Amino acid sequence: MPVRTRIAPSPTGDPHVGTAYIALFNQVFAHSQNGVFVLRIEDTDQQRSTPASEEAILSSFKWLGLQWDEGPDKTGPYGPYRQSERLPLYQKYAKQLIKNQQAFYCFCSTERLNQLRKKKISDKKTPGYDGHCLQLTTSQVTEYLSANTAYVIRMKVPQEGVCEIQDMLRGTITIPWQQIDMQILLKSDGWPTYHLANVVDDYCMKITHVIRGEEWINSAPKHQLLYQYFNWTMPILCHMPLLRNPDKSKLSKRKNPTSINYYRDMGYLPEAMINYLARMGWSMPDEQEQFTLQTMQTHFNIKRISLGGPIFDQEKLAWLNGLWIRNSLTDAQFKARLLEWLLQINDYDTLLPLLKSRIHTFRDIAAQTVFLFSDAPELNISDFESLMTSLDITKQYLQFILWRLEATDVWESDCLFLTLKTLASQLNIKINQLMPMIFITICGSLKSWSIVDSMVLLGPNITRTRFKKAIDLLGGISKKQVKTYEKIYHHLADISTNT
Ligand code: GLU
Numbered sequence: 001m002p003v004r005t006r007i008a009p010s011p012t013g014d015p016h017v018g019t020a021y022i023a024l025f026n027q028v029f030a031h032s033q034n035g036v037f038v039l040r041i042e043d044t045d046q047q048r049s050t051p052a053s054e055e056a057i058l059s060s061f062k063w064l065g066l067q068w069d070e071g072p073d074k075t076g077p078y079g080p081y082r083q084s085e086r087l088p089l090y091q092k093y094a095k096q097l098i099k100n101q102q103a104f105y106c107f108c109s110t111e112r113l114n115q116l117r118k119k120k121i122s123d124k125k126t127p128g129y130d131g132h133c134l135q136l137t138t139s140q141v142t143e144y145l146s147a148n149t150a151y152v153i154r155m156k157v158p159q160e161g162v163c164e165i166q167d168m169l170r171g172t173i174t175i176p177w178q179q180i181d182m183q184i185l186l187k188s189d190g191w192p193t194y195h196l197a198n199v200v201d202d203y204c205m206k207i208t209h210v211i212r213g214e215e216w217i218n219s220a221p222k223h224q225l226l227y228q229y230f231n232w233t234m235p236i237l238c239h240m241p242l243l244r245n246p247d248k249s250k251l252s253k254r255k256n257p258t259s260i261n262y263y264r265d266m267g268y269l270p271e272a273m274i275n276y277l278a279r280m281g282w283s284m285p286d287e288q289e290q291f292t293l294q295t296m297q298t299h300f301n302i303k304r305i306s307l308g309g310p311i312f313d314q315e316k317l318a319w320l321n322g323l324w325i326r327n328s329l330t331d332a333q334f335k336a337r338l339l340e341w342l343l344q345i346n347d348y349d350t351l352l353p354l355l356k357s358r359i360h361t362f363r364d365i366a367a368q369t370v371f372l373f374s375d376a377p378e379l380n381i382s383d384f385e386s387l388m389t390s391l392d393i394t395k396q397y398l399q400f401i402l403w404r405l406e407a408t409d410v411w412e413s414d415c416l417f418l419t420l421k422t423l424a425s426q427l428n429i430k431i432n433q434l435m436p437m438i439f440i441t442i443c444g445s446l447k448s449w450s451i452v453d454s455m456v457l458l459g460p461n462i463t464r465t466r467f468k469k470a471i472d473l474l475g476g477i478s479k480k481q482v483k484t485y486e487k488i489y490h491h492l493a494d495i496s497t498n499t
Pocket of ligand 1: 007008009010042194198211212213216
């Protein structure tokens with residue numbers, strides 16, 4: 001049977017380096033064995049999935065040089081490759097489980113489930129469904145259904161004993177069934193949850209190996225049970241170690257930029273990015289540092305993956321990128337890549353009119369645009385001391401702005417301006433009080449052209465990173481402080497929705 005692997009990203013938010021890392025190992029594993037690598041879009045979370053995010057995932061994967069054989073942008077024998085286009089399939093399989101009494105209708109109201117959760121938490125028990133609707137008689141179920149009562153379909157799970165999972169890298173993993181909830185498989189709107197859709201699709205797409213992040217280990221018992229219920233052979237599981245921040249915590253955008261687009265916009269070469277992601281937990285037999293995707297594939301042996309949490313360290317990545325620039329690009333290629341980057345990082349329709357109205361000669365351009373083409377400005381606390389707000393308040397406001405920017409999908413001048421203006425009015429201050437701190441954060445000086453235009457030119461990833469750097473410079477925010485800030489911040493949003 002040919003090896004078939006898949007990457008199954010959910011199109012929510014920015015394309016994450018962790019997703020690219022898992023995609024890389026799936027691709028290399030499949031292609032090193034003449035197998036097939038599939039890209040499947042798991043867009044069953046209707047609230048959070050967006051076409052823009054799907055588009056960003058595909059384009060960032062292409063930029064990295066990843067090559068999937070089947071996917072939503074390609075043909076293939078097992079499509080469609082977008083879960084939102086496969087709903088009847090999941091509904092059919094959910095009904096089959098009901099028929100075989102391996103799943104049940106649950107008519108519990110949200111209030112009842114909320115109360116149940118609160119009670120379990122106060123009793124210090126693992127939150128989870130208590131099996132209430134398992135007690136319903138067949139005629140009660142028929143009655144509810146004919147009255148069109150809203151329902152979800154949940155899977156039955158054993159209440160005792162342990163589940164043993166086999167993992168390619170970790171051997172046998174044992175998880176007590178008590179920890180496993182009677183998972184909802186089909187929601188009241190007829191959409192599947194991740195678990196049902198993922199298992200059905202892995203089966204229907206003939207996936208032989210599931211290589212994914214270790215955060216999914218706890219889902220494996222549910223998946224294994226579903227395979228047993230359906231009488232299907234389960235793919236071989238391989239849970240990869242998670243990428244970590246230098247302080248060993250799980251890689252998070254609070255501490256490290258995680259968007260692939262950030263690294264593209266910062267001027268990293270895709271070959272260096274792929275090389276670095278390959279080095280996360282894996283090494284070449286001769287331990288060489290610099291190698292191509294093709295070389296990795298030739299020498300790939302999944303057993304060489306080490307389970308110690310690989311650290312995603314920007315300094316090492318920058319070092320490796322320098323190596324690629326020096327060792328692997330001819331001068332002509334270097335020039336071509338540089339021009340490509342310059343063209344790609346800027347929206348020249350926005351930039352050129354701004355420049356035209358401000359310069360006398362082309363040599364004036366560098367001074368005007370230094371903040372666009374360099375890394376974040378070198379700031380000192382004293383840069384913020386001259387502002388009207390205290391350093392503490394400045395830090396708080398910068399964090400509020402960052403949260404608003406993180407929630408902003410439309411990265412256009414008018415929209416950004418409105419976002420800032422709304423925040424200022426919710427804070428009961430004039431927008432002119434927010435502007436200077438933004439100027440310093442973004443450009444390093446109070447003199448520049450319109451700050452929202454600058455933010456558009458820099459793009460969301462670089463802009464947000466500059467805010468994080470400024471917040472860190474002002475002392476960073478402890479977990480406790482985050483909670484306090486969040487309270488104030490949510491209160492602001494409430495005030496505006498109530499008025
Ligand atoms: N949609 C899941 C994700 O967002 C896929 C997890 C898996 O590979 O099973 O990562």
